[in-house]
Amino acid sequence: MITFMNNSDSEDEPCNERTSLMSAESPPVPSYQDGLQASEAGEAQTHRKRQTGSSRSPNNVADGDVSDLGVRVRESALENEEEELTLKYGAKHVIMLFVPVTLCMIVVVATIKSVRFYTEKNGQLIYTPFSEDTPSVGQRLLNSVLNTIIMISVIVVMTVFLVVLYKYRCYKFIHGWLILSSLMLLFLFTYIYLGEVLKTYNVAMDYPTVILVIWNFGAVGMICIHWKGPLQLQQAYLIMISALMALVFIKYLPEWSAWVILGAISIYDLMAVLCPKGPLRMLVETAQERNEPIFPALIYSSAMIWTVGMAKQDTAARGPSQQTWDADARENHSSPSHSDSQISETRSPVPSHPITSLEELEEEERGVKLGLGDFIFYSVLVGKAAATPSGDWNTTLACFVAILIGLCLTLLLLAVFKKALPALPISITFGLIFYFSTDNLVRPFMDTLASHQLYI
């Protein structure tokens, strides 16, 4: 299948990206006043600054008179409040991410279980040239490891290329690249998906209808993702393209290579985000220095702020931050499939304006962002679990629970560490452990119990 090998070329770029989580508390878009200081300081420092900043708020006069002890008590009370807010929003963020991740997995599992096309072996990607049809186990293992090495090096090269482009401000090139890849996803892959679904259910559809449907779907998708659109429609499109991408991976990656690649990419993710010279970390830091959000539409965001609507409410106080967002919205930063970085942005209001309406805005805006690559790899894991020849649903469910728990733990760590974190390692590790153990240990046990109709 030469055509697919070429087409998947730009589709692999989505998976290069940063799979990193950033804390809701860290201000990558720092408030105007803290602008200069925050760009140099780390998380802890900005946290402290915000505390001191807020203690400079209306309580100012009282603070000046109170003794040191009083100030310390107030600061610790503020710290407590911050922590409580962190935990409260942390829990909300977890729920906000569970739903899209679950939806993506449901789409992938439903497709895998019903449409035969995605479980048939029809050739391999050009990135995994070694075939797994070898007679001996050792040879097969070797081939899958070699495939993984090639795939990961392609991903590393692409990521470094992207970071270099970003550093040298070649925005047009990046946007063009991303637009091309999302065009391909939205039109070509959707066409193939639709064709296969229709074939499975033996439903006939004429070409004019197909053209109409695909054209509308694709055009609205491009607009929603790259420009403006209702938040939920944009989220739905991002989930759909992640699912399509995951299905491509499930179809074209050979068995063992897929598992080794999943393991390797979570290790790569860990290193790329946490090591000082890691490409993803450099990308995040560059974006922070420049005070820009990283490719906002390549990331799934659960709470998008449309300045056009918000502008009417609190123009005076939110003036500075609004300007930053306006610039972003117009700058067409939205390219879906690439950044896997999770960046939760807090738009902390200017501390000296504790207006309640501001705080309401603040609550709505504290959304969480998760990179699309994370969606894709979670879905690949669950889809591969669903595609096992034994047709066992327990394995799929176990992997699903494992991934969600991993995501939960990652978000917990995010709330604790308040810096960019990789979202893949914990979830994928749990997922892999549960897949292999459920498939080999639990399945025979449950099958034997069920055949005797025993319940435990």
Added chain:
Amino acid sequence: AFFWLVSLLLASLVWFVSVHLSDQGNARLQYGLLVFGAAVSVLLQEAFRFAYFKLLKKADEGLATLSEDGRSPISLRQMAYVSGLSFGIISGVFSVINILADSIGPGVVGIHGDSPYYFITSAFLTMAIVLLHTFWGVIFFDACERRRYWCLGLVVASHLLTSGLTFLNPWYEASLVPIYIITVCMGVWAFVTAGGSCRNILKCLSCKQEDDSRVMMYSALQVPFED
């Protein structure tokens, strides 16, 4: 759900190892090992329920210290209910989803001489198990909280009994009926443990707007709430 899965994993590991170390041809031995595996699984489930209780207790304390009024936003009883429910859901789903998936496909139930009521009884048993886990969760957490260890023992014993009753399975009168009796008893016990009583039910059903209850609620605010 995660904790239940881990317990199932460990139990399967034990069973798998025991099966592979033993004579695979001997059917009676294999059945015996299955019984052993089921018993180990029940004990591990209860052990993990206890571990989960410990974890939640720690989290509860943490949340209480962080909150403004010194109380955590979720009471331990709510946590007990949620924990029991999730154990029940994951247990029920794991037991029944493969059966459900097979029930779509073409086939005849019990063509080899087994009972033709396999699907419907599986459905009823799964429902009983889900409800039982929920009730056990409530009772278990309350027993751990008040250190009534005989309650704990009773919960574990009833779990073992329920699992044992399913071994009588094609003889559905002997297994389904007692299991449902146990379910109802556990339900009443959990209801009483959670603070319910006949008066509460009547009050709830009558949907009366009681004015004096508002006064009572206000005065209840002054008194520190004890679970």
